[in-house]
Amino acid sequence: MSTFGWPEFLFLLRSAGWSVVLTAIALAFGAVGGGTFAIMRLATNAVLRNVAAVYILTIQSIPVLMILFMSYYGLSIAGVEIPPLLAASVSLSIYVSAYLAEIWRGSIQAVPFQQWEASASLALTRVQQYRYIILPQALRISLPPTVGFLVQLVKNTSIVSVVGFVELSRAGQLVNNATFRPFEVFMTVAAIYFAICFPLSRLSRYLERVLHVGRSH
Amino acid sequence: MEFSLHFESVFAESDLILRGILLTIGLSACAITLGSGLAIVLVALRDLGNAAVRLFVDTYVELLRNTPFLVQLFMIFFGLPLLGLRMSGTQAALLAMTLNLSAYATEIIRAGVDSIHKSQIEAGLSLALSRLQVFRYVVMKQAFAKVWPALSSQFVLMLLASSICSFISVPELSGAAAIVEQRTFRSFETYIVVTLSYLVLALVLKFALIWLGHHLFHRKVVSILNTASKEGIA
Numbered sequence: 001m002s003t004f005g006w007p008e009f010l011f012l013l014r015s016a017g018w019s020v021v022l023t024a025i026a027l028a029f030g031a032v033g034g035g036t037f038a039i040m041r042l043a044t045n046a047v048l049r050n051v052a053a054v055y056i057l058t059i060q061s062i063p064v065l066m067i068l069f070m071s072y073y074g075l076s077i078a079g080v081e082i083p084p085l086l087a088a089s090v091s092l093s094i095y096v097s098a099y100l101a102e103i104w105r106g107s108i109q110a111v112p113f114q115q116w117e118a119s120a121s122l123a124l125t126r127v128q129q130y131r132y133i134i135l136p137q138a139l140r141i142s143l144p145p146t147v148g149f150l151v152q153l154v155k156n157t158s159i160v161s162v163v164g165f166v167e168l169s170r171a172g173q174l175v176n177n178a179t180f181r182p183f184e185v186f187m188t189v190a191a192i193y194f195a196i197c198f199p200l201s202r203l204s205r206y207l208e209r210v211l212h213v214g215r216s217h
Numbered sequence: 218m219e220f221s222l223h224f225e226s227v228f229a230e231s232d233l234i235l236r237g238i239l240l241t242i243g244l245s246a247c248a249i250t251l252g253s254g255l256a257i258v259l260v261a262l263r264d265l266g267n268a269a270v271r272l273f274v275d276t277y278v279e280l281l282r283n284t285p286f287l288v289q290l291f292m293i294f295f296g297l298p299l300l301g302l303r304m305s306g307t308q309a310a311l312l313a314m315t316l317n318l319s320a321y322a323t324e325i326i327r328a329g330v331d332s333i334h335k336s337q338i339e340a341g342l343s344l345a346l347s348r349l350q351v352f353r354y355v356v357m358k359q360a361f362a363k364v365w366p367a368l369s370s371q372f373v374l375m376l377l378a379s380s381i382c383s384f385i386s387v388p389e390l391s392g393a394a395a396i397v398e399q400r401t402f403r404s405f406e407t408y409i410v411v412t413l414s415y416l417v418l419a420l421v422l423k424f425a426l427i428w429l430g431h432h433l434f435h436r437k438v439v440s441i442l443n444t445a446s447k448e449g450i451a
């Protein structure tokens with residue numbers, strides 16, 4: 001039985017790097033999906049609107065763990081042996097897309113309606129309205145909740161440990177199995193997550209204050 | 218490339234899945250009740266207590282909100298027995314869920330409490346209500362009405378997060394899925410059934426909470442499509 005020392009700690013830190021990588025991948029792909037569904041959710045076409053709404057409602061009504069298993073087994077039943085990183089990225093991206101879509105839809109809707117009317121009266125097309133008038137303002141509004149959601153994403157990367165991908169939580173389990181010191185190991189793991197998440201939580205709150213987009217009483 | 222889905226063997230294990238569903242409902246219902254109760258106590262402490270109490274509550278909330286539920290669960294399940302606190306997986310799961318939910322609910326209810334205007338409290342006090350009475354009848358009631366949608370989505374997120382308890386072999390719905398999968402070797406079919414079960418559970422809970430909000434706080438009934446949440450739990 002080994003002890004919980006520097007090598008183990010460094011192993012945990014390296015694995016935390018994988019959690020961050022996974023967060024970045026899921027954020028990148030999830031943002032593309034989320035942006036698409038947010039705009040679909042606000043489309044004038046009722047079909048597009050409802051498809052997006054049902055997608056968001058469905059994904060938000062099943063656990064991330066189930067999204068993970070569904071993409072893992074769903075992809076491998078099609079005959080392809082998929083690496084854990086791919087399954088993890090795909091499922092987390094799907095999860096992110098549904099939540100970001102909802103956050104961003106709210107941000108777009110928070111832009112005063114007159115902005116749409118004014119830009120329409122200037123003969124801007126719908127794409128131009130989004131590009132030059134609405135999205136720049138929505139971006140500002142969306143920043144605090146998006147950063148806040150990042151915290152949730154970082155924490156949810158812990159779930160992909162179940163398909164054998166060695167990120168921070170899985171590393172914690174491995175070290176615990178070897179050292180059998182659950183308190184030290186999981187305290188350290190929790191502390192590393194906290195060190196990543198707490199600054200993000202604070203940043204989200206700070207942005208809310210400086211961008212003056214928080215709800216006014 | 219050809220494949221077909223076979224659900225017969227999965228449905229043959231339906232009693233296991235049903236028991237999983239019941240445990241998921243039980244765990245979630247208990248965690249939601251206990252967690253909300255604890256949150257109300259914490260908000261009251263924070264509201265009525267001194268600076269030290271406030272710091273304690275805030276630290277508790279931040280610690281739990283900024284670490285993954287999975288790690289909290291591991292700490293309770295693997296760590297507490299070393300302190301002589303033996304508990305089954307289900308008990309550990311319930312404790313972890315309750316603590317986790319209490320932190321989120323505290324934050325949500327606190328936001329509601331903060332939004333109550335000071336004049337309301339002054340008016341209550343001037344009617345010779347005690348501070349506790351003001352908290353109960355003036356502050357809490359309005360705060361709950363205000364934050365009900367946020368609280369509702371947090372409850373749904375807790376239901377979904379209960380799936381994580383399968384990591385410590387609790388036989389709730391996703392834990393049951395793991396057993397069925399091992400018995401039938403029908404992984405994809407098993408998870409299709411289980412995912413649909415979660416979907417139904419979450420939608421029913423959403424409807425129930427909208428209905429409850431309507432009856433308790435006279436909130437407008439909104440389309441379920443507009444109940445999407447902007448947070449996530451982990």
